[in-house]
Amino acid sequence: NAGVTQTPKFQVLKTGQSMTLQCAQDMNHNSMYWYRQDPGMGLRLIYYSASEGTTDKGEVPNGYNVSRLNKREFSLRLESAAPSQTSVYFCASSEWTFGENEKLFFGSGTQLSVL
Amino acid sequence: DQQVKQNSPSLSVQEGRISILNCDYTNSMFDYFLWYKKYPAEGPTFLISISSIKDKNEDGRFTVFLNKSAKHLSLHIVPSQPGDSAVYFCAASAGGAQKLVFGQGTRLTINP
Numbered sequence: 001n002a003g004v005t006q007t008p009k010f011q012v013l014k015t016g017q018s019m020t021l022q023c024a025q026d027m028n029h030n031s032m033y034w035y036r037q038d039p040g041m042g043l044r045l046i047y048y049s050a051s052e053g054t055t056d057k058g059e060v061p062n063g064y065n066v067s068r069l070n071k072r073e074f075s076l077r078l079e080s081a082a083p084s085q086t087s088v089y090f091c092a093s094s095e096w097t098f099g100e101n102e103k104l105f106f107g108s109g110t111q112l113s114v115l
Numbered sequence: 116d117q118q119v120k121q122n123s124p125s126l127s128v129q130e131g132r133i134s135i136l137n138c139d140y141t142n143s144m145f146d147y148f149l150w151y152k153k154y155p156a157e158g159p160t161f162l163i164s165i166s167s168i169k170d171k172n173e174d175g176r177f178t179v180f181l182n183k184s185a186k187h188l189s190l191h192i193v194p195s196q197p198g199d200s201a202v203y204f205c206a207a208s209a210g211g212a213q214k215l216v217f218g219q220g221t222r223l224t225i226n227p
């Protein structure tokens with residue numbers, strides 16, 4: 001009954017380093033998302049994948065890349081980390097992107113600090 | 116320009132009383148509204164939603180009210196319980212989960 005699993009839970013990077021955040025869901029959902037949460041700003045969409053094989057930019061995509069590896073997995077890559085990318089990152093999934101009753105199911109988050 | 120605003124960063128309520136969390140929005144195209152609840156070190160979990168064609172939706176102790184003319188959404192929790200202590204996010208969409216816009220969150224503390 002895992003739902004959405006994110007790894008790692010915590011990460012500290014130096015400016016300029018790269019890393020990939022991993023996300024996997026076991027609910028057979030078609031759509032997956034990456035959000036970041038910053039104090040006082042709510043959750044903001046970085047990238048999403050409406051279905052396997054597609055990815056699209058969200059509100060704050062600069063500095064990030066994504067890969068929809070298969071239906072289950074959606075990874076987020078920081079090629080050259082910057083202190084402004086210090087945040088909590090959440091992966092989420094939903095059955096589809098459209099439809100009135102679409103609900104997002106979230107992972108437990110990755111706390112990333114860039115020094 | 117924040118389209119969804121939760122103007123109260125925190126709220127403290129006594130156990131057993133009513134908790135009222137508020138949310139204001141500016142985009143009249145929003146047609147679907149949701150509330151999420153978040154505990155520390157966990158991801159947000161869906162709580163309750165409402166379509167723009169309704170003005171009220173109830174689920175157990177939780178009721179969401181929508182006032183479209185005022186562009187205002189509220190969540191009522193009655194009675195409040197200690198387990199309700201969490202951060203609550205409202206969110207709104209103008210067509211599709213990929214267009215969800217979240218508010219900043221309100222930290223609710225239920226005091227025994």
